Amino acid sequence: MVDSINPVRLEDVAQAAGVSLATASKALHNKPRVSEQTRQRVLQAASKLQYQPNILAQSLATGTTGTIGLITSDLNGRFSTPILMGAENELSTQSTSILLANARGDSTLERTHLEKLLALKVDGIIIVNPETNPRKPISTSIPVPIVYAYAPSTNSNDCSVTCDNVEAGRLAINHLISCGRNRIAIIGGDESFCAAQDRTKGALEALHEVGLEPAGQIRYGQWDENWGRAATRMLLSQGTDFDAVVCQNDQLARGCIDALKERGISIPTDVAVIGHDNWEVLTQSSRPTLTSIDNECEQIGRIAAHNLMDAINGNPHHGVDFVSCRLIQRGSTVPLD
Template identity: 45%
Template sequence: MGRLERHATITDVAALAGVSVGTASKALNGRGSLREETRRRVRDAARQLNFEANAGARNLHSGRTYTVGMITTDTIGRFSIPVLMGAEDALGAGEMSIFLCDGRGDPIREQYYVKTLLSRRVDGIIVTGRRTEARAPIGVGLPVPVVYAFISSADPDDCSVVPDEAGGARKAIDHLLAIGRGRIAHITGPDHHNSARVRAAATTERLAEEGLSLVAPPLFGGWSEAWGGQAAGILLGSGTEFDAVFCGSDQIARGVSDALRAAGRRIPEDVALVGFDNWDVMIEGAKPPLTSVDMNLQGLGRSAAERLLAAINGSPSPGRHALPCHLVVRESTTVPLRSPPASPPGPAGQ
């Protein structure tokens, strides 16, 4: 119940066959000087995992360098690394390499990396980062295709692959309503942040569709455990009755969880709790483990890379492409079933 289904990747095939990703790629594409026994082992692993190599990667036009650049503004890697892993899964079967460049949100540094990547004759560029609001294009009239992943370009003609954050928030509310919770509070990040605004608006709209409203206006603050604990204290101190809290991030939810338990509120019996991001460090450390919205960042990276491959092959897909989020249900919203009372003993001898 807590795991998302996913397709096997070239990394999975390599691990099962006991070889490197590069060796697995060569074996599946009939390239390189490999022993037949190695090729057979890789092919057997691929069949066992029902792995299908990316057709776009196999059919790239000749004359390419088989390299792709990735420029990120995510200095801590929380979002860009899963996107990178997904992109590598899609590109690995075509023996393509990725050059990762950290722009650090500095336009001058970004332009330096664009020029550097173009000088290396990369076949395309993926742009990613921490924020989800639209950003200025990385360049105009570039000689290679560019795809934006997780963040989107302000130019509607660019290809942007983003998570459907509003849809994810709606799924969280649907779940809370389905388990009988109707007095819901929402605690999220700063109100100047696009994700915080989008998730709060979707939460309010979904409840309104059911004739309901939040028990209090959305509480905007920081993306931190400290803010979660502080906001939970505000709710508890106000005397507001609530039986569920939907948080705009797992970090916030972790802080809320600690504050509620300290106040004697049981999770989920008294208060059901849902987070956003499905960040393993937070969800596994929470007590109990946290139900959370997963943006499927690796899948988003795969989709971005596949669209980049298609663009390299002459089939671009301009526009903003929103991929669905998934809700992963754990103990923070699942009340354990109580054992039925023991039957009284019957008469002696029965």
């Protein structure tokens, strides 16, 4: 049992682990130049002794508070929630907590949240937006490090982390080709979004590498099921010969599947369909279940938090880190016999 009158000190942990005070501190804060074996020995000693760090003393000694702020404008949390989870997982071994604020897509509210978080003396800030369109920096005079997640900053000197949508477009085409499909149509989302442009770019590159062109015209519209249905009906009414469809998000794919089923077309036997975003509320309820590309938002959050801690510790990152997406195969795409 922990003694509330004589609490366990860092010195006690160091003595129990057989290391110096400095080494114990580095191990508990996941600092470099400590072997994994030593780190584990210190962590085990701390756990056995039920060591609780003195946050106030640490703050006074280091000039940090052990907190970072995360400001999101993602109203439904589809992207910000896994980014938050990834950041928390990265910070879980570093005694750092996250204060979350939702700006609800309002730039004025975003700035207000920033000022409140700075008043709370957070050590750094992660900014999350719900699309990958580059955004203006929230400020050029923030006194703490900042990392932009999902939507990169337009300032190349800033640190940003986002998904690789060009590679995702290639991934979708290459998967369908591996399934034996070679007449592949593409249904785009809103062309004003970088995600639509980048996914198309990657898809066309992959098609051209094997001497193919898209089946029918690439059309762009809203990111919803209605446009997925309408675009698919246009492909069918124009007599386009296709055996697969790349849809640039899962809502488009659900609409596409509905329109194909209306015509008695079997998925995936006659036409394979792939979506993007891996939104499980859609991919799992689709019949058949929907193959989709995951943006790896947890990994984006993990890298964003890692880069932010590097900056807090005096090693800032600059430019954009592109995180590879991951294909999740389900029932809507299978290899041809």
